Each structure stands twice: as C-alpha cells, then as structure tokens.
Amino acid sequence: MIELQYAALALVAVSGTAVVLTYEPRRxxxxxxxxxxxxxILFLAFQAPDVAxxxxxxxxxxxxxxxxxxxxxxxxxxxxxxxxx
Amino acid sequence: MSPAARSGLFLVSAxxxxxxxxxxxxxxxxxxxxxxxxxxxxxxxxxAQRKASNVxxxxxxxxxxxxxLGEEFMVFVAAVGxxxxxxxxxxxxxxxxxxxxxxxxxxxxxxxxxxxGTVLAPLTVVLGVYVVSHGQxxxxxGFQGGVVVAAAVVVVYVAGQHVAVPRGGPIELxxxxxxxxxxxxxxxxxxxxxxxxxxFENFIDPGSQGSLLSGGTIPLxxxxxxxxxxxxxxxxxxxxxxxxxxxxxGGK
Numbered sequence: 633m634i635e636l637q638y639a640a641l642a643l644v645a646v647s648g649t650a651v652v653l654t655y656e657p658r659r660x661x662x663x664x665x666x667x668x669x670x671x672x673i674l675f676l677a678f679q680a681p682d683v684a685x686x687x688x689x690x691x692x693x694x695x696x697x698x699x700x701x702x703x704x705x706x707x708x709x710x711x712x713x714x715x716x717x
Numbered sequence: 718m719s720p721a722a723r724s725g726l727f728l729v730s731a732x733x734x735x736x737x738x739x740x741x742x743x744x745x746x747x748x749x750x751x752x753x754x755x756x757x758x759x760x761x762x763x764x765a766q767r768k769a770s771n772v773x774x775x776x777x778x779x780x781x782x783x784x785x786l787g788e789e790f791m792v793f794v795a796a797v798g799x800x801x802x803x804x805x806x807x808x809x810x811x812x813x814x815x816x817x818x819x820x821x822x823x824x825x826x827x828x829x830x831x832x833x834g835t836v837l838a839p840l841t842v843v844l845g846v847y848v849v850s851h852g853q854x855x856x857x858x859g860f861q862g863g864v865v866v867a868a869a870v871v872v873v874y875v876a877g878q879h880v881a882v883p884r885g886g887p888i889e890l891x892x893x894x895x896x897x898x899x900x901x902x903x904x905x906x907x908x909x910x911x912x913x914x915x916x917f918e919n920f921i922d923p924g925s926q927g928s929l930l931s932g933g934t935i936p937l938x939x940x941x942x943x944x945x946x947x948x949x950x951x952x953x954x955x956x957x958x959x960x961x962x963x964x965x966x967g968g969k
Binding site for chain 2: 681684686690693694701702704705708
C-alpha cells in the first residue's frame with residue numbers, strides 16, 4: 633500500500649461519515665459530491681482507472697444534478713399540496 | 718416494541734453483522750496476492766486474441782458481454798421507469814393550457830457562467846465521444862463516455878440556456894437514440910449467433926493491436942452502449958428539468 637492509497641481511504645471514510653451526518657438534503661448533495669470525488673481518487677489509487685472514470689462522471693456530475701432536480705420537484709409537489717389545503 | 722428492546726435487537730444484529738463481515742473480509746485475497754486461474758488466462762491471452770489493448774473492455778464487451786447486456790438493460794428500464802412516472806404529471810399539466818408553456822424562462826445566470834458553459838459544453842461532448850471510441854485502447858468505454866456526453870447537457874443547463882424543450886422536439890430524438898443504443902448492443906450479440914457459433918461471439922476481424930478499430934465487435938458494442946447511456950441520462954434529465962423549470966416560470 634502506498635501513501636496515496638491510505639490518503640484516499642481516509643478521505644472516503646471521513647467524507648462518507650460526513651454524508652451520513654449531514655441532515656439537510658441540499659447540503660447532503662454537496663457532501664455526497666465530495667464523497668464521490670474521493671471514491672474516484674480511491675479507485676484510481678487502487679489501479680482501476682475505468683471505474684474511476686465512471687465514478688468521476690456519475691459521482692460528481694450526474695448524481696448531484698439528479699438529486700438537486702428531484703429535491704426541487706419534491707418541494708414543488710409539497711407547495712402545491714399546501715396551496716390546495 | 719419498546720425502545721430498550723429495539724436497541725437490544727439492534728446491538729445483537731450489529732454484533733452478528735460485524736462478525737460475519739469480519740469473517741468475509743478476512744477471507745479476501747490480498748491486494749498484491751496471486752491471480753486466480755481465470756484472471757491468469759485472461760491476462761495472458763486476452764490482448765493476443767482480441768487485439769484490444771484494454772483488457773477490462775475485452776472482458777466486459779467480449780468474454781462476459783452477456784453480463785454487460787444485463788447492466789445495459791438495467792439502465793434502460795430505470796430510465797423508462799423514471800420517465801413514465803414524470804410523464805403522468807406532465808399530461809395533467811398539458812390540459813391546463815399551452816400559453817403557460819410559452820411563458821416559462823430558465824433562471825437568470827451571470828455572463829461568466831454563460832461563457833464557461835459555452836466553452837465547456839462542446840469540449841465535454843468531444844471528451845465523451847473520445848472516451849466511447851477509444852474504449853478498446855485505453856480506460857473508458859461506452860458507459861463512461863455516455864455519462865460524460867450526458868454531463869454536457871448538465872453544463873448547458875447550469876449555464877442557463879433553454880434546455881426545457883417543447884414536445885415533438887429533441888425529447889423524441891433522445892428516446893430514439895436510447896432505444897437504438899439498447900437494441901444495437903443486443904444486435905451485436907445476435908450477430909455472434911448468426912456469423913459465428915454463440916451469442917456475443919466476436920465475429921469481426923479483430924484487426925491490429927493499437928489501431929482505433931481493433932477488437933472486432935468491441936468498438937461497435939461500445940458505441941451502442943454509449944448511445945444508450947447518454948440517451949437515457951439526457952432523457953431523464955430533460956424530463957426533470959422540464960417539470961422544475963416550467964413550474965418556476967409559471968408559478969410566479
């Protein structure tokens with residue numbers, strides 16, 4: 633194991649815990665983006681560049697974008713229901 | 718169940734999980750350990766047989782292409798499911814009137830963000846196409862490249878361009894692209910049945926190692942999967958954007 637591997641493992645452990653401990657969903661999207669980037673570094677450090685490439689695209693772009701849009705949509709549904717009441 | 722009983726149950730289950738997990742992890746081969754039999758065979762013969770220098774792609778799109786077909790259809794079904802859920806509400810809304818559709822506007826963005834998006838979006842598309850087309854040579858392939866291409870649409874949205882498209886426009890195109898990609902990969906497999914002996918057997922001349930078209934059917938399969946993944950992500954993204962942006966413009 634080289635230093636980069638230890639560092640990547642530590643980053644994933646810390647940022648993964650941070651995602652769990654973040655209560656507010658919109659902030660959680662940001663911490664999960666950091667977690668995803670950490671995972672990409674981890675995969676690269678453990679000689680899996682293919683997986684790292686997927687992880688960069690999915691973890692730092694696709695997942696946060698989709699999660700934010702879904703949150704916006706859910707907030708909208710909630711608002712509509714309040715208006716109806 | 719009382720809180721005490723609940724935490725007791727949790728502690729027992731957590732202890733059991735910890736023991737099983739510890740046993741399982743202890744049985745894993747070491748990171749630098751010797752290769753298994755299959756891995757040894759693949760590492761020795763894959764590049765010589767298929768001429769595609771990325772051995773991961775050799776496995777995913779040739780030797781074990783059947784597994785990848787399953788993965789691809791998972792993406793396909795997930796996208797279709799999400800779109801079906803989103804469209805139910807769209808139809809209800811369409812009856813409300815199309816005048817509102819005209820009034821919708823994406824949120825205002827700064828000039829800097831727009832400039833950044835204008836520069837980044839085409840570069841992202843080129844990178845995605847490169848990753849798809851060079852999967853057989855270097856790390857990458859259809860899944861990775863497809864997601865990168867779809868990320869270009871996210872960049873355009875962040876830059877504040879009008880992504881939410883009316884019906885009858887590019888949404889139909891992304892549907893066609895997604896389905897064509899999913900079907901294309903299966904057709905490559907059927908080609909193995911017709912021109913060779915088995916489903917997904919490589920039936921095209923593998924060419925010479927290092928050239929762009931090396932690997933026989935592998936580049937074809939990568940392009941199909943790239944289209945499928947990019948189409949699926951863009952489709953769900955545009956459907957979501959359509960809902961969110963529309964309401965923002967119409968609700969004010």
